[in-house]
Amino acid sequence: MKINWFPGHMNKALKDIENQLKKVDVIIYVLDARIPVSSLNPSLSKIAENKPILYLINKIDLADEKRVRELLSNFQGEGKDYLLFNSTTFKSDLVISKIKKLAKAKIDKYMNKGLKATIRVMVVGVPNSGKSSLVNNLCKKAKTVTGNKAGVTKSGQWLNVGDGIEIYDTPGTLYPNIENQDIAKKLAFVGSVRDEVLEFTSLAEELFALIKEKYPEFLEKRYPNCKNIEDIAKLRKYVTSGGEVDLERASFSFVDDFRKTRIGKITLD
Secondary structure, three states: OOOOOOOHHHHHHHHHHHHHHHHOOEEEEEEEOOOOOOOOOHHHHHHHOOOOEEEEEEOHHHOOHHHHHHOHHHHOOOOEEEEEOOOOOOOHHHHHHHHHHHOHHHHHHHHHOOOOOOEEEEEEEOOOOOHHHHHHHHHOOOOOOOOOOOOOOOOOEEEEEEOOEEEEEOOOOOOOOOOOHHHHHHHHHOOOOOHHHOOHHHHHHHHHHHHHHHOHHHHHHHOOOOOOHHHHHHHOOOEOOOOOEOHHHHHHHHHHHHHOOOOOOOOOO
């Protein structure tokens, strides 16, 4: 199964991000804590390489926090900072404080002139990483449409957060040709690729194998004695109208169990 999903609006979004970037002081890069490294988009990283970056590692409530902390060296360094958070429940003042720290040079420059700086922030990330939920929380009201699937936000918009900060919400973007299929599959596992374009039985088998490698005890507890998706179908008595083992239903059920932490809190990279 080869995954390569890049709808037209994403190409337009990348061009829009490049055009808006000259106005931007700080970039917020929203990552999925279940795949924090794999949710780094090389196209976005290249565009953002000369700007201060705040990595917001979202959905920490769904992830293996110990494993995430082992990966934090990827998000530290000069002009970089990070937060582990949940975009629907976090305290916005923590994010505002980090933004101001990264924009300190501009704030001090304007302050020395007796002026208050306007800090412009761009929010980027792969689809379904939680960008729009973050923006709505910062704005303290629903400014953007959200949804638990890829491709909800279609175009960018500037919004006033208050406290001298403006924020630009962008559509979730992948990259035109995902050569590393291990990364592509991880993006698909967490819902960053639209489910409708995936071959779900193959996807579920790949996810089962990866979790078995990294968290075998979780699988055994949730699905005793199951060695594959077919065994899960038999365990749950999923059968088609013709009496055959229903692999498709078992596959959707298994991936849904992973996404909703019924298997356990898992981080895959």
